[in-house]
Amino acid sequence: MKPMLNLILIIAALLWSCQPEAEQENIQFVKPANFPEPVYDLKKNPISTAGFELGRTLFYDPILSRDGSISCGSCHQQSAAFTHHGHDLSHGIDDQLGERNSPPIMNLAWHNTFFWDGGVHDLDLQPIAPIENPLEMDEDLKKAVEKVRNSSKYAPMFKETFGSTEVTTDRMLKAMSQFMLMCISADSRYDKYVRKEAGGEFNSSELAGMQVFQQKCASCHKGELFSDFSFRNNGLSHEFNKDRGRYRITLNEEDDYKFKVPSLRNVANTGPYMHDGRFYTLDEVLTHYTLGLKDQPTLDPLLKQNGKLGIELSNEEKEQIKAFLKTLSDDTFLRDRKLSEQ
Amino acid sequence: MNVKNILTVMALFSATLFTFSCDKDDDGEFGPNDKGSIILEFDNVVGSQNLQLNGPQTYTNANGDQFNVTLLNYYISNVKLKKGDGTVYTVPQDSSYFLVKESVAASREIKLNNIPAGDYTEVTFTVGVDSARNTMDLAKRTGILDPAANSGDDNMYWSWNSGYIFFKMEGLSPQATADAAGNKKFRYHIGGFGGMNSKTINNIKTITRTFGGEKATVRSSITPQLHIVVDILKAFEGSSKVSIGSNTTVMFAPYSVNIANNYVEMFQVHHVHND
Numbered sequence A: 001m002k003p004m005l006n007l008i009l010i011i012a013a014l015l016w017s018c019q020p021e022a023e024q025e026n027i028q029f030v031k032p033a034n035f036p037e038p039v040y041d042l043k044k045n046p047i048s049t050a051g052f053e054l055g056r057t058l059f060y061d062p063i064l065s066r067d068g069s070i071s072c073g074s075c076h077q078q079s080a081a082f083t084h085h086g087h088d089l090s091h092g093i094d095d096q097l098g099e100r101n102s103p104p105i106m107n108l109a110w111h112n113t114f115f116w117d118g119g120v121h122d123l124d125l126q127p128i129a130p131i132e133n134p135l136e137m138d139e140d141l142k143k144a145v146e147k148v149r150n151s152s153k154y155a156p157m158f159k160e161t162f163g164s165t166e167v168t169t170d171r172m173l174k175a176m177s178q179f180m181l182m183c184i185s186a187d188s189r190y191d192k193y194v195r196k197e198a199g200g201e202f203n204s205s206e207l208a209g210m211q212v213f214q215q216k217c218a219s220c221h222k223g224e225l226f227s228d229f230s231f232r233n234n235g236l237s238h239e240f241n242k243d244r245g246r247y248r249i250t251l252n253e254e255d256d257y258k259f260k261v262p263s264l265r266n267v268a269n270t271g272p273y274m275h276d277g278r279f280y281t282l283d284e285v286l287t288h289y290t291l292g293l294k295d296q297p298t299l300d301p302l303l304k305q306n307g308k309l310g311i312e313l314s315n316e317e318k319e320q321i322k323a324f325l326k327t328l329s330d331d332t333f334l335r336d337r338k339l340s341e342q
Numbered sequence B: 001m002n003v004k005n006i007l008t009v010m011a012l013f014s015a016t017l018f019t020f021s022c023d024k025d026d027d028g029e030f031g032p033n034d035k036g037s038i039i040l041e042f043d044n045v046v047g048s049q050n051l052q053l054n055g056p057q058t059y060t061n062a063n064g065d066q067f068n069v070t071l072l073n074y075y076i077s078n079v080k081l082k083k084g085d086g087t088v089y090t091v092p093q094d095s096s097y098f099l100v101k102e103s104v105a106a107s108r109e110i111k112l113n114n115i116p117a118g119d120y121t122e123v124t125f126t127v128g129v130d131s132a133r134n135t136m137d138l139a140k141r142t143g144i145l146d147p148a149a150n151s152g153d154d155n156m157y158w159s160w161n162s163g164y165i166f167f168k169m170e171g172l173s174p175q176a177t178a179d180a181a182g183n184k185k186f187r188y189h190i191g192g193f194g195g196m197n198s199k200t201i202n203n204i205k206t207i208t209r210t211f212g213g214e215k216a217t218v219r220s221s222i223t224p225q226l227h228i229v230v231d232i233l234k235a236f237e238g239s240s241k242v243s244i245g246s247n248t249t250v251m252f253a254p255y256s257v258n259i260a261n262n263y264v265e266m267f268q269v270h271h272v273h274n275d
Helices: A002-023 A049-059 A128-132 A139-151 A154-161 A167-181 A189-194 A204-216 A282-292 A315-326 B003-026 B131-135 B232-236 B256-264
Strands: B033-048 B072-081 B088-090 B097-101 B107-115 B117-125 B163-172 B185-191 B205-210 B216-218 B225-231 B267-273
Touching: A049 A154, A049 A167, A128 A139, A139 A167, A154 A167, A189 A204, A204 A315, A204 B033, A315 B205, B033 B072, B033 B117, B033 B232, B072 B107, B107 B216, B131 B163, B185 B256, B205 B216, B205 B267, B225 B232, B232 B256
Parallel strands: B033 B225
Antiparallel strands: B033 B107, B072 B088, B072 B097, B072 B117, B072 B163, B117 B205, B117 B216, B163 B185, B225 B267
């Protein structure tokens, strides 16, 4: 009986291990039908299967951190739309706390700035910041590139992607961009509804929620990306957090306490919310917009119309908005095996 | 032939040589396609003393603060040379970025090749990196412009606010405000290319200096050396007198504009060697 069982297990294992090989797909960047044109210049970094896989390997490789303990994937977890699930602020190297809530890696081809303060203007330059941030991966980019250069597993991957084994900063960061660019979330129930595809049915409360959302939220959380990518002060108290946001980048007082409007795609999975993760639930977020705003010189004018602070929402409307926001969850994206650590 | 005669012949001979060489220069006896090189030597000094890294804290700035220098790096880019007749030679953009590091002797001598032969009287260069190169595709940022080119204290790139640090000077001073670790160290990291999506501070400084009546005679056989004296004391004075105590750390902040305005005056052409 026992040898028989072993044999079955071995065959099963063989079959199973063959499975992913057979399934391996050709990586291609396809603009979702309901999305605008991407902002990222794909001509300067054409996405290939090899480049995507190299980028994915780098994304999940802790050698990019000083002591080999933290990878990009540590604070950007796929099941949480590549945020740090349950963490207001993320733990970086030596268990130190970062300064801001880790933002999702999703639909970045449509962003023209990166980070809560928009300090980086090119996706290719983005990974340098967490790699070098002393509270995150705390590694010199120079040393990170050298470690990749000296790791035998990378030479064939660079060769396949770029035609030679040479590891340069440009190649390494562009491969990481290829992986991040492919983190596209465009298959939620909302998308299917918009594209009139099967499975895109809304119930009455979701439909009502969409209407309220369009009236009261969509001037900032705009369009199919659910953000206009501007920087705004949404009236959070800065009594306990002096982070001046966009001001740090522009040194312009008018940008004080402004942060980039986040996309709301997969918002049910990306809590806690706000640049410092101060709200753990969507209820708290909605309560903030109705009752919790603090008036400030740079407060967004949309949040103080006709001299009245906040957005007016009935309890019913709040429930409807929440129902609508849940239609933005994209399980295809959150569970896409090709985006996971292999 | 007696000694006197020999001397006479020698004198005549040298006079001929002298005349000949003068003719060559003045009448432009070099081919229109002749090329040569020129060396820009950046000689970092502290007033009348040569700069010595990590020395005792005995330098004194205009504010009376005592200090030493532990690190001095700056980018020089976009070099242009002007001839006496007004024609300008611009070093090709892709070969016109240099990082001067006090700690690396070779980096202080910038050799420019393929310069059309001629008599040059003026130089123009940028202290820092132009805004185009700050925002260009990474593929165009190799060598000293690679964000991974320098590490640790030597790093000349801001990752969190994309852009190069144009000028970096650090040192110890008893007047400095102690940092969290208790070190009395001043740190001046000056950058700011004007911003990509919003207007921000612009500390890109372009400097033009004449050679004070001297000429740099670039020939296929002559590589002139332009001796540029860089007096770091000037970074502390000028339009703003910098107090190390009140301004121990100046990085991406409004005050950086004052230091950048000051350091323009550090760069002076001292003399030219034509040998």
